[in-house]
Amino acid sequence: MRSRAAGTGVLAVAVVAAVANANFLLAGPLGSPLDLGRDVISDLSAAGQPGAGWFRLGDAVAGLGSAVLAVPLLRSAVRARRLRAAALLAFGVGTLVSALVPVSASALLHDGVSVAGTAGALGGVVVLAWCHRERLPRPHALLTLLAAALTVATGVWEVLTFAAGGNGGGGNAQRVQVCALSAWLVLEAVDVVRAGARQDDGRKRAANTRP
DSSP states (O other): OHHHHHHHHHHHHHHHHHHHHTGGGGTTTTTOOOOTTTSOGGGGGSTTSTTHHHHHHHHHHHHHHHHHHHHHHHTOSSHHHHHHHHHHHHHHHHHHHHHHSOTTTOHHHHHHHHHHHHHHHHHHHHHHHHHTGGGTTSHHHHHHHHHHHHHHHHHHHHHHHHHTTSOTTHHHHHHHHHHHHHHHHHHHHHHHHHHHHHHHHHHHHHHHHOO
16 A cells, blocks of 8 residues: 555656646746747746746756656666666756756856756666667557657757757757656656556565465
8 A cells, every 4th residue: 555655656746747847838828928949948947038937946846856756766776777767866956956047047057957967868768768678569668769769869959950050959859858858757657656566566476475
């Protein structure tokens, strides 16, 4: 019963973090004048922008939630799970710091931690997809592979456009990437809950076979 409640808590944290991470969806309702097909998402939290405080709050919640999701994976004996924990922590800390230091306060620091956090998340979603490679074409494995593919593809596009003197593809690439990473958070939580359920089943079977 306790493990079921813990699993529900993990999923709830993941869903809240995922929704908060996709806070750019509030740009229209909050009256932002930015064109997210051209401007970067970070500009939503710049000082003077409508709803800047809400966007920063959303990033902070997403960062904290991501860090919390790393906790069940930290003590695992499986190396891939520890790598995923490190990725969640990198993404969580990077997102939280970027919320505390908006682009209007220090563009260099904000962009630096944002890039570092996104790079960590990219590694995490790729590792998660690799862990599920043998479970294709099951839905969870397919969704994980899709999230990894979208994250990598948009990341490559952003690097190429930055190198060419652009703005990383603007909000178009970023919006796809943010949604993919939000999905990654939920997929990580589902994987943690399933692993816990398998451990519980194993303990129950072991207890039932004892003389």
